[in-house]
Amino acid sequence: MAERIRVMVISEPGKAGVKRHVIDLLRRIDLDAFDVYFVYSFERSDAAYAGEIAELESRGMTCLEIPMDAPLSVKKDSQAFKTLVREMRRIRPHVVHLHSSKAGGLGRLAALCVRPRPRVVYTPHAMACHRSRFYWGIEVVLGLMTDRTVAVSKSEQADWVRWKIPKAQRAAVIPHGFESPSVPLVDHREIPAGTSWSFGACGRICRQKNALLMFQTALEMLRRDAHARFVWIGDFSEDEEAQAVKQLLDEAGNPERLAVTGWVSDPEKRMRELDVFCMISRYEGLSYVLAEAQLLRLPVVGVDAPGVIDLIQHDQTGVIAAPQVDALCDALITLRDDRELRSRLGESARQELVLNYSFPKMVGAIEGVYRDMSRRGKPSVESVHRTQPGSLLEQGRS
Numbered sequence: 001m002a003e004r005i006r007v008m009v010i011s012e013p014g015k016a017g018v019k020r021h022v023i024d025l026l027r028r029i030d031l032d033a034f035d036v037y038f039v040y041s042f043e044r045s046d047a048a049y050a051g052e053i054a055e056l057e058s059r060g061m062t063c064l065e066i067p068m069d070a071p072l073s074v075k076k077d078s079q080a081f082k083t084l085v086r087e088m089r090r091i092r093p094h095v096v097h098l099h100s101s102k103a104g105g106l107g108r109l110a111a112l113c114v115r116p117r118p119r120v121v122y123t124p125h126a127m128a129c130h131r132s133r134f135y136w137g138i139e140v141v142l143g144l145m146t147d148r149t150v151a152v153s154k155s156e157q158a159d160w161v162r163w164k165i166p167k168a169q170r171a172a173v174i175p176h177g178f179e180s181p182s183v184p185l186v187d188h189r190e191i192p193a194g195t196s197w198s199f200g201a202c203g204r205i206c207r208q209k210n211a212l213l214m215f216q217t218a219l220e221m222l223r224r225d226a227h228a229r230f231v232w233i234g235d236f237s238e239d240e241e242a243q244a245v246k247q248l249l250d251e252a253g254n255p256e257r258l259a260v261t262g263w264v265s266d267p268e269k270r271m272r273e274l275d276v277f278c279m280i281s282r283y284e285g286l287s288y289v290l291a292e293a294q295l296l297r298l299p300v301v302g303v304d305a306p307g308v309i310d311l312i313q314h315d316q317t318g319v320i321a322a323p324q325v326d327a328l329c330d331a332l333i334t335l336r337d338d339r340e341l342r343s344r345l346g347e348s349a350r351q352e353l354v355l356n357y358s359f360p361k362m363v364g365a366i367e368g369v370y371r372d373m374s375r376r377g378k379p380s381v382e383s384v385h386r387t388q389p390g391s392l393l394e395q396g397r398s
Contacts, residue, residue, distance in 0.1 A: 005374045006035045150366070205241075214232070220326075
């Protein structure tokens with residue numbers, strides 16, 4: 001029997017999209033072929049994470065806690081780095097798969113201290129270059145230490161090429177897998193003039209989600225239509241844009257027809273109550289919440305942004321509008337007034353996701369990267385061809 005490939009998966013956040021992607025992968029990876037060690041941190045995690053870790057351990061996976069946190073900290077980061085080096089030397093993985101910027105930075109540096117050096121795979125889930133040129137410089141340097149970068153969308157990879165991240169042209173593109181929601185699908189209804197209707201968004205209220213523009217749009221829409229309601233499903237972050245949103249709402253008198261739910265454990269149920277969903281993030285890796293809305297058959301309004309345009313093709317699976325208040329309001333009004341359009345876009349988007357974004361395709365493609373990276377020496381021409389942009393996704397579809 002062939003030796004199982006030892007894979008060390010390292011992820012810093014234990015919540016939101018990064019956690020969801022990693023848990024989805026580890027729940028389904030073939031443990032007959034791969035000996036998996038999962039390094040996690042409880043520093044940024046949700047209430048469900050401990051139970052999910054226990055579930056992975058029940059599969060026979062070795063899970064190791066190494067405290068890591070997103071903010072830069074010499075003391076904490078140094079300790080995490082030393083522990084990662086020690087564990088890599090003990091486990092001697094063939095492949096190290098890093099998720100998120102913090103794990104990506106510490107893990108790539110730690111791998112340099114291990115002999116034989118493991119092959120390094122990095123999935124950033126929206127690279128930190130979006131934040132500042134400082135992080136761009138770090139990613140360029142660390143890119144030289146990366147054997148294979150994995151994008152979760154084609155538009156994410158296109159950003160890396162534009163930023164001149166090393167080896168970006170050869171990055172694998174492996175989208176998330178999705179599954180149908182447990183709640184009933186949206187039934188599209190006529191919305192006659194004078195009838196109450198609702199639109200909304202979901203996620204953290206923060207700069208990445210372009211929250212200030214979304215709330216400005218919501219207030220203008222409420223001014224234009226006395227029967228419109230806006231719901232943000234989620235809570236405020238601590239960044240400056242969240243504070244600007246609070247100030248905007250205070251100045252507007254916190255209208256009754258505008259609601260912020262706070263954190264909810266079952267956002268799909270709240271999303272199902274909407275008539276139109278909005279996704280106007282500045283950037284995403286590949287938006288889970290957008291896919292969830294489309295799987296519910298909700299019509300969506302989005303903008304031309306990484307991780308959004310992969311799921312919204314204008315007038316086919318949603319509506320793309322300019323990131324401006326008037327343009328977004330016009331798109332919302334168009335959907336409000338056209339039941340047939342809402343139904344067509346919602347159904348087309350759902351079918352596209354069911355057809356092309358499955359767990360077997362995602363997991364199979366990532367396992368293919370592990371097998372390719374575990375081969376010592378220069379990859380063969382065949383293996384390089386398989387991991388050109390988009391080809392791993394196509395491989396998974398076969």
